Amino acid sequence: MPSRRVSPILAHAEAARVWKLYGFQEPQDLVLEDLAWAMGVLVMDGPLDGADARLLRKGSRGLIRVKDTLPERGRRRFAIAHELGHWLLHKNISQVLACTSLDMVAQYQGSEPEIEANYFAAALLMPESLFGPRVRGHRPSAERVKSLATAFDTSLTATAVRCVELADDYCAVVISEMGQVRWWRASADFEEHFWIDPGTPLSHHTVASSVFRGEPVPNGPEEVDLECWLPDKKGIESRFIVEEVIPLNRYGQIISLLWLP
Numbered sequence: 378m379p380s381r382r383v384s385p386i387l388a389h390a391e392a393a394r395v396w397k398l399y400g401f402q403e404p405q406d407l408v409l410e411d412l413a414w415a416m417g418v419l420v421m422d423g424p425l426d427g428a429d430a431r432l433l434r435k436g437s438r439g440l441i442r443v444k445d446t447l448p449e450r451g452r453r454r455f456a457i458a459h460e461l462g463h464w465l466l467h468k469n470i471s472q473v474l475a476c477t478s479l480d481m482v483a484q485y486q487g488s489e490p491e492i493e494a495n496y497f498a499a500a501l502l503m504p505e506s507l508f509g510p511r512v513r514g515h516r517p518s519a520e521r522v523k524s525l526a527t528a529f530d531t532s533l534t535a536t537a538v539r540c541v542e543l544a545d546d547y548c549a550v551v552i553s554e555m556g557q558v559r560w561w562r563a564s565a566d567f568e569e570h571f572w573i574d575p576g577t578p579l580s581h582h583t584v585a586s587s588v589f590r591g592e593p594v595p596n597g598p599e600e601v602d603l604e605c606w607l608p609d610k611k612g613i614e615s616r617f618i619v620e621e622v623i624p625l626n627r628y629g630q631i632i633s634l635l636w637l638p
């Protein structure tokens with residue numbers, strides 16, 4: 378099993394430093410375009426081929442161009458925060474960085490700067506000091522993810538990932554598309570037990586698979602045989618895992634929130 382190669386410590390510390398430096402208290406204080414401008418970076422929307430966002434650096438000034446066809450505000454905000462991560466953390470890597478939608482979810486197999494930029498973006502948009510207390514001690518339910526996404530003005534996917542990152546439970550989030558696992562994250566406790574190769578077809582008995590087949594979205598979490606998600610169980614004794622799905626219709630994707638009962 379590949380291990381997490383990139384430590385989030387530097388990126389998280391940098392995001393916390395920004396919140397402190399500008400005196401932000403609440404998510405509403407974080408107006409990304411204003412913050413970028415204060416750092417010498419102009420944000421503009423425009424056409425971009427093959428990338429969600431691009432950072433151009435010239436000395437102490439920068440330009441972030443965000444693809445003008447990104448379909449939702451939360452994804453645009455994540456892209457800007459990701460580029461600000463490059464701006465602050467990767468001065469010496471390249472003067473032009475173009476980042477794709479895959480870079481925006483990079484972890485494990487991604488390149489180190491992309492992973493670091495994502496750690497920074499998540500911590501800037503959803504600081505642990507504010508987000509953590511609303512997650513710890515709670516299951517990452519669809520209702521909780523949706524309400525946090527509204528409160529922090531973030532995409533459902535980024536919010537679900539942050540819930541799992543900061544959870545103190547055995548839980549995971551899996552993003553699937555066309556009946557296959559696209560990528561996933563697991564909580565720190567669950568990580569050593571949880572591994573699914575991207576591209577793996579979903580078991581027919583998962584809730585996500587049933588929704589892909591056109592069945593109605595269940596109104597709440599359901600118990601699923603653990604083997605449906607983890608065929609070799611990896612030392613977990615529970616027979617079941619709980620799954621709740623959030624369909625992302627505009628992307629043809631489904632978020633599965635998973636936790637051990």
Ligand SMILES: [Zn+2]
Nearest residue numbers: 476480491494
């Ligand atoms: Zn990037």
